[in-house]
Amino acid sequence: MNRKAFLLGLYSIGAQVLILRELVASLNGDELFIGTALFGWLVSVAAGAYLGGQGRLPVKPEPLFVVGAILLPVVLICTRLSPLIITDVVGEVAPFTSAAVLSVAIMLLPGLISGWLFPAITREGPAATGSIVQVYFVEGLGAFTGGAAITLLTAGLLSTLEMSVLLTAVILVSVLTAWKKRLASVATSALGLLLGIALVAGGFVSWIDRRIEGVRYQSYNVVRSFDTPYARETILSRDSALVLMTDNTIEATYPDVMTTEYTLIAPLLYKPEARDILIIGRTEFGVGQLADSIAGLSLTAIDSRGALTSALDLLTPAAAAVSRITDDPVTYFTRSHAPRRYDIVILNVGELHSYKNSRLLTERFLSAVKTCLKPGGLVYFPSRYDSDRYITPEVGQVLASIHRIFQRLFRHVTVWPGETTLFFGSDASALDLPYDSLIQNLRKVGYAAAYVSDNYLFDRLSDFKIARLQEKLSAAGTANSLNRPVIPHQQALYRAKADSFDRRVLTIILGRSEWLALIPVLIAGSFILTGVSRGEPRRFGLFLYFTAGVVSLGLELISFYVYQSLAGALYSEMAVLIGAFMLGLAFGTYYSQRASGVRLEYLALLILLGGILIFLFTFDHIDPRALLFYHVSFLFVVATATGSLFVAATNRYYPLGRNANPGAGYACELTGSALGALLTTTILLPVIGLQALLASLAGIVVLALVGSVISGRK
Secondary structure: OHHHHHHHHHHHHHHHHHHHHHHHHHOOOOOHHHHHHHHHHHHHHHHHHHHHHHOOOOOOHHHHHHHHHHHHHHHHHHHHHHHHHOOOOOOOOOOHHHHHHHHHHHHHHHHHHHHHHHHHHHOOOOOHHHHHHHHHHHHHHHHHHHHHHHHHHOOOOOOHHHHHHHHHHHHHHHHHHHHOHHHHHHHHHHHHHHHHHHHHOHHHHHHHHHHHHHHHOOOOEEEEEEEOOOOEEEEEEEOOEEEEEEOOEEEEEEOOHHHHHHHHHHHHOOOOOOOEEEEEOOOOOOHHHHHHOOOOOEEEEEEOOHHHHHHHHOOOOOOOOEEEEEOOHHHHHOOOOOOOOEEEEEEOOOOOOOHHHHOOOOHHHHHHHHOOEEEEEEEEEEOOOOOOOOOOHHHHHHHHHHHHHHHHHOOEEEEEOOOOOEEEEEOOOOOOOOHHHHHHHHHHHOOOOOOOOHHHHHHHOOHHHHHHHHHHHOOOOOOOOOOOOOHHHHHHHHHHOOOHHHHHHHHHHOOOOHHHHHHHHHHHHHHHHOOHHHOOHHHHHHHHHHHHHHHHHHHHHHHHHHHHHHHOOHHHHHHHHHHHHHHHHHHHHHHHHOOOOOOHHHHHHHHHHHHHHHHHHHHHHOOHHHHHHHHHHHHHHHHHHHHHHHHHHHHHHOOOHHHOOOOHHHHHHHHHHHHHHHHHHHHHHHHHOHHHHHHHHHHHHHHHHHHHHHHHHO
């Protein structure tokens, strides 16, 4: 049983992490769908655990492992191709509701198998309570081992698909060797073959990747396709054009003269004397080459994707004026001091639908950027929002939020209307230059622009367009921040206008907050129905299961969000963070199982409450170099308390051995986890903010603590 429980942990974390990575990369890098996908995973695991615990379909663990292992790489391939169900237009973003349903559906089969395995393995133990806790403990060890292995092997060595093939091989060999002794030699040979494919014949798997991408982008030639620790990159070509797809979203195209000129030339109209410019984003798609044509200009580009830099250097013209910094922008700017100061900082951050991108438009980040400016320096953000002819309410809301951030940080702010709305901010330089002065500065730049020219600017900067834009910007807007990242929700509402069903659903879920009052009502109802009012300690164990699930999963997703916001590496570090969480579960169950004469729920709930409060007051004050250790430690402590609470709930709910459904408690915990996954960062975080969300989770812990005391006394 121990081997099978270990394999369950290995399979569980492998399926979660690898499918989540592929899902985020396929759904435009939008982390909002991590919550919906985990909701689908946990609901299906809960269903599998409950159905498997009924005993009406007594399936052995071995065939479940075989089916689940073979299914994993198949699901990954289907995940990558799944956006074609919604749209076959390259780079088109799927409607929010369709993508959310897709993210849930993708998780169903692997989750159902994982959940069914738990009671199937548990039945092979000597007693219900001891077997449940033992499987939970060993599963945690397997998950930690798998998380560490996935993190190490996918950090530049194996792709997501290669890792899934390797994991499939390990599970199949382990199961078949123990299940059918005569198959041991065959299984060993199969392992050698699969390892050879995954580790040695990397070109073969890369060929498979390109074939899959060829199906997804049929109208283009796939030049390169690979994973980085931050995203999935695909470089496409058609005729003489290159297109960079990052997480299935068009990040840049070459050539694109208009975008290139407005990226670099527009801020020079306010500072034609600028020589040192920092750009956050890529420069290979024309910006670097344009910088070479302007005498004396030095361009520094910062981007964390070193592997992408190497690939693009082979495909795009070299730019002598560009030097590169391979680092995350947030960690680069939040260090004690920057090695260099700049005349202009350009925020070429792309679409703002994800927390990873929108974190670069917060007061916290822009304040750090200001410290790297020379006196009179300028910060410039070329957004992708159209304000040329008509400004929709959704676009106006996003632009007002961005404008509010700039107004808070800079004494002088100006905004240009157009097909791409441009934001300029500076403390020492006035930006209200007359049109004639801008044209005079354009001549000083010494570049004959095709689009940033007299004729185009005259129409773009007309008094009517500027007045209309200023009217929208003066509307009330909520500033995007680490505590309340509102722009991804605003972006989702903006995109929803293209789909009537999406617009109706998102208007209810994201546009109105009245329905959120149902959440505390439902929690209070479950608190009462689980027996606290009648003093039934056994039934209250179900509420403890629920508390363990909803609080721990909520805190796990909050940790993911904060870590990515400050370090930017969630794509590569997700496995290590989940692994630390699972190790904490194993640690908590191991020691709690041996505790005697102690009301475990009191201690576990107090540890959870203390962890939440410490995180609340410290998460924003951690040195960037210690972020991973901090979040690994936090998740380990949270999971240790959760594991202990799981044991306490099991001791309450299963006092008579095997008389109860062995999957019921596990299913109840997973139901709470599913609720936490669906609501925490996908819906509640931008609505009520990070601090209020942490306070709410603390309130649930306090409620469980009070209920434990009341039900235990009667």
